[in-house]
Amino acid sequence: MTVRAVIKGVGHYLPERVVPNAEFEATLDTTDEWIRTRSGIERRHFAAEGETTSQMGAHAARAALKDAGIDASDIDMVVVATSTPDLTFPSVATMIQKDLGMTKGFAFDVQAVCAGFIYALSNANAQIVSGQAKRVLVIGAETFSRIMDWTDRSTCVLFGDGAGALVLEAAEGTGTSEDRGILSVDLNSDGTYRDMLYVDGGVSTTGTAGKLRMQGNPLFRQAVSKLASTAETAMEKANITSADIDWVVPHQANIRIIEGTAKKLGLSxxxxxxxxQDHGNTSAASIPLAMSVGKARGQIKQGDICVAEAIGGGLAWGAVVLRW
Structure with a gap:
């Protein structure tokens, strides 16, 4: 018997405040056209004053639990991917655990920036396959609006806030690519690329949260090649080819990166x-957000093979192949 981590439910949350590109024209040397042509972004959501990463994550978790038809008390583990926690500690995951009324199980955060949700999925899959957990909440939640330099037009127009969540459950499989659930994982990192994307603050350096810094053009080149490579490796591990893929659910950073990766994979x-276009780059929240929206649109259906891939600061990157 092969144990698989199967998706039972999905959900997301977006803050009420919608910020169109035009709103930046009053304070920056930029235009709606400049932002759209370089990133594909038209609008994004920003958290309200006092609205936290854990609160957004809890909203997304409740939506995923409702979609799965289970109660929070049925969850054994909560893992949250985030780079923008409410506090230095405790973890966002334990805050969400409390918010959901959970008094058992275990909860922790994973930090791999925009690749965080892929890393969290991998961890959840390992816990389920090893028998440590039967049902897991995997959440990506971010408030990147809190670490933006609002004078830097090359970065502050790209990011948004939000949260997405999946419920995974252990199920028996045959050990083939016909199984539902997570079929393969590929993870990578290389710290020599640190300066391409980082935040210039932290507990042991400045004692502040800092602001996001990015080298856009070099990062773009690394992103397309590394995303295509990790997706291909994950597909090989799952014993599938591009022809078998129903949906790619990429990290939503930039439409040109998304298009370039699809082209390298030979996919339309x-x-x-x-x-x-609607969310901007929500870092670790972007893949579960896209999965939830994709299901709501009627794109992703049970039985579909999906490839999720992401790259973020570190650099850290990876891919997951799953059958919905």
């Missing part, structure tokens, strides 16, 4: 779930 954009 008709097979790619795209939400970057």
């Amino acid at each position: 954009m008709d097979k790619v779930v795209v939400t970057v």
Whole structure:
């Protein structure tokens, strides 16, 4: 018998405040056209004053639990991917655990920036396959609006806030690619690329949260090649080819990266779930957000093979192949 981590439910949350590109024209040397042509982004959501990463994550978790038809008390583990926690500690996951009324199980955070949700999925899959947990909440939640330099037009127009969540449950499989659930994982990192994307603050350096810094052009080149490579490796591990893929659910950073990766994989954009125009880059929240929206749109259906891939600061990158 093979144990698989199967998706039972999905949900997301977006803050009420919608910020169109035009709003930046009053304070920056930029235009709606400049932002759209370089990123594909048209609008994004920003958290309200006092609205936290854990609160957004809890909203998304409740939506996923409702979609799965189970109660929070049925969850054994909560893992949250985030780079923007409410506090240095405790973890966002334990805050969400409390918010959901859970008094058992275990909860922790994973930090791999925009690749965080892939790393969290991998961890959840390992816990289920090893028998440590039967049902797991995997959440990506971010408030990147809190670490933006609002004078830097090359970065502050790209990011947004939000949260997405999946409920995974252990199920028996045959050990083949016909199984539902997570079929393969590929994870990578290389710290020599640190300066391409980082935040210039932290507990042991400045004692502040800091602001996001990015080298856009070099990062773009690394992103396309590394995303295509990790997706291909994950597909090989799952014993599938591009022809078997129903949907690519990429990290929603930039439409040009998404298009470039799809081209390298030999896939039409008709097979790619795209939400970057509405959400901007929500870092670790972007893949579960896109999965939830993709299901709500009627794109992703049970039985579909999906490839999720992401790259973020570190650099850290990876991919997951799953059958919905």
